[in-house]
Amino acid sequence: MTAIARREEQLWSRCAGCASLLYRKRLRRNLDVCPECGEHARLGAPERLRQLVDPGSLRPLSDLLPEADPIDFVDVLPYPHRLTAARASTGLAEAVVCATATIGGHPVALAVMDFRFLGGSLGCAVGELITRTAERALDDRIPLVLVTASGGARMQEGALSLMQMATVSQAIAALREAGLLTVSVLTDPTYGGVAASFATNTDLVLAESGARMGFAGPRVIRQVTGRALPEGFQTADFLLRHGQVDMVVQRRSLRGRLVALLAATRAGRAARAGHPPVPRQEPASRRERLADDDAALARPAGPPAAVAPSPTPGAGQTPAVRDAWDTVRMARHPARPTTLDYLDSVFDGFVELHGDRLGGDCPAIVGGVARLAGRHVMVIGHQKGHTTAELVARNFGMASPAGHRKALRLMRLAARLGLPVVTLVDTPGADPGVSAEEQGQAAAIAENILTLTVLPTPVLAVITGEGGSGGALALAVADRVLMLENAVYSVISPEGCAAILWPDRSAAPQAARALRLTAPDLCRLGVVDEVVPEPSAAAHDDPAETAHRLRAALLANLLPLLDVPPAMLVRLRRQRFRRFGTTRGVNRAGVR
Numbered sequence: 001m002t003a004i005a006r007r008e009e010q011l012w013s014r015c016a017g018c019a020s021l022l023y024r025k026r027l028r029r030n031l032d033v034c035p036e037c038g039e040h041a042r043l044g045a046p047e048r049l050r051q052l053v054d055p056g057s058l059r060p061l062s063d064l065l066p067e068a069d070p071i072d073f074v075d076v077l078p079y080p081h082r083l084t085a086a087r088a089s090t091g092l093a094e095a096v097v098c099a100t101a102t103i104g105g106h107p108v109a110l111a112v113m114d115f116r117f118l119g120g121s122l123g124c125a126v127g128e129l130i131t132r133t134a135e136r137a138l139d140d141r142i143p144l145v146l147v148t149a150s151g152g153a154r155m156q157e158g159a160l161s162l163m164q165m166a167t168v169s170q171a172i173a174a175l176r177e178a179g180l181l182t183v184s185v186l187t188d189p190t191y192g193g194v195a196a197s198f199a200t201n202t203d204l205v206l207a208e209s210g211a212r213m214g215f216a217g218p219r220v221i222r223q224v225t226g227r228a229l230p231e232g233f234q235t236a237d238f239l240l241r242h243g244q245v246d247m248v249v250q251r252r253s254l255r256g257r258l259v260a261l262l263a264a265t266r267a268g269r270a271a272r273a274g275h276p277p278v279p280r281q282e283p284a285s286r287r288e289r290l291a292d293d294d295a296a297l298a299r300p301a302g303p304p305a306a307v308a309p310s311p312t313p314g315a316g317q318t319p320a321v322r323d324a325w326d327t328v329r330m331a332r333h334p335a336r337p338t339t340l341d342y343l344d345s346v347f348d349g350f351v352e353l354h355g356d357r358l359g360g361d362c363p364a365i366v367g368g369v370a371r372l373a374g375r376h377v378m379v380i381g382h383q384k385g386h387t388t389a390e391l392v393a394r395n396f397g398m399a400s401p402a403g404h405r406k407a408l409r410l411m412r413l414a415a416r417l418g419l420p421v422v423t424l425v426d427t428p429g430a431d432p433g434v435s436a437e438e439q440g441q442a443a444a445i446a447e448n449i450l451t452l453t454v455l456p457t458p459v460l461a462v463i464t465g466e467g468g469s470g471g472a473l474a475l476a477v478a479d480r481v482l483m484l485e486n487a488v489y490s491v492i493s494p495e496g497c498a499a500i501l502w503p504d505r506s507a508a509p510q511a512a513r514a515l516r517l518t519a520p521d522l523c524r525l526g527v528v529d530e531v532v533p534e535p536s537a538a539a540h541d542d543p544a545e546t547a548h549r550l551r552a553a554l555l556a557n558l559l560p561l562l563d564v565p566p567a568m569l570v571r572l573r574r575q576r577f578r579r580f581g582t583t584r585g586v587n588r589a590g591v592r
């Protein structure tokens, strides 16, 4: 090859996705994403760090470790020869580069794997370096960010490499106990022992677009099963559909997503430590809302659950009495604002988190971190839709066990990170299907109820539409339970009740009246603490005004809870639900 030909080759590279010949500088400027087809080329650890961290903030951690060939492994080459060759070709000491840095101003500890170094394999040194990085995060009380790229454990180190899965996981567990955020970013490829430990047992799992992750590799599965694999098997989008990652992120958005998640969780920790974060500067368009917030704050807020509910709904307002059956129809109106509508109108900066980590992502439950008047919260709600297509896609807001387990995961994450939980309840009930039963619908709901009763962070629930039986309660065991004026909350649907206790389903209107399922009725019974009045006719006639009122009610109820220590919150929440054993005595007896 001539010198000129060699230089030409260095200037150009061929896309692995579409085979386009690309000018290398242009490719690098595009973060090594093919401008023609969007293929994300693999990145070495140094380049990955350069893309993610704030310029000038990188402080590499020591990678000095004693030379290790613990089992004197030899295949066609002795293992030390392979190590030497990997070091020479990559310029790295090992298959991981560890550092501290800031990302968007947030301090983090990072471990970034490099697939070029013996396939990113997890050996004793890699395990040790990642563990030390996690320990550094614990010492400094900062989040840990892992970027994975690995074929799995390093077989040249035998069972000792297998043990690294446990060693690193133990360090992750210590961060979890300390309430420090752990995030893994799956990049292509992440397999075997890395996939089955720290790539997936972190708080949040982000998959870079196009990345593949799995325990067994596709070749092995094809050999064992003798079957062709489905299109897109183990790719990021496949993982999202099957509930295994929180989100799929394009490389150009990765840094921004990390910044948003780090900001949310840092705020939670700060608030828990007794130093509420200063709300960030809101854009001018939000000024009106802030004025609303001030008005809401000026209003005397109800104290936390220690005090019995007011027998009169709302802030001294008495809603016009509407027939219970009319209210049921109003609560089910297809134009009624949904959880995603409220996430857009009441909250800011929603970052959706997906999946139950076990095999499903239920579209009937949405959840993630968001800001309410500058304060970070975890929002979880049922999602219906306005059109038939939306309703079908969201299973009419009826959650599957995967939906309940996603909600559970997010509640626990919120508690660990010190974020309050706001739930928006709007479901006809849990999914009444065969597969839901096969997957343990009853136990999934039961676990959520149990977890919420002792969740050590403020929980505020709002029944926004239909509060259908156990599926609703799975999101509504809370310190304060609010209800929109035309929402309903019931042990069974009026139709279901009529079919069982009346001669036929046409008695649903009578059943609706008998069940006492309206907001004023439930407020009197103490099931609900406050009714949020809806504008003139109903929420769907003026969604903006409804959002405005809901926002004010959320703030007025949430802020007092933020000052209550977690142990006290849990004790009061237990008392709140203990009192239902004595019916009718609620308002007289209070909770003490």
Ligand SMILES: [Zn+2]
Pocket (backbone or CB within 6 Å): 015, 016, 017, 018, 019, 020, 034, 035, 036, 037, 038, 039
């Ligand atoms: Zn391409």
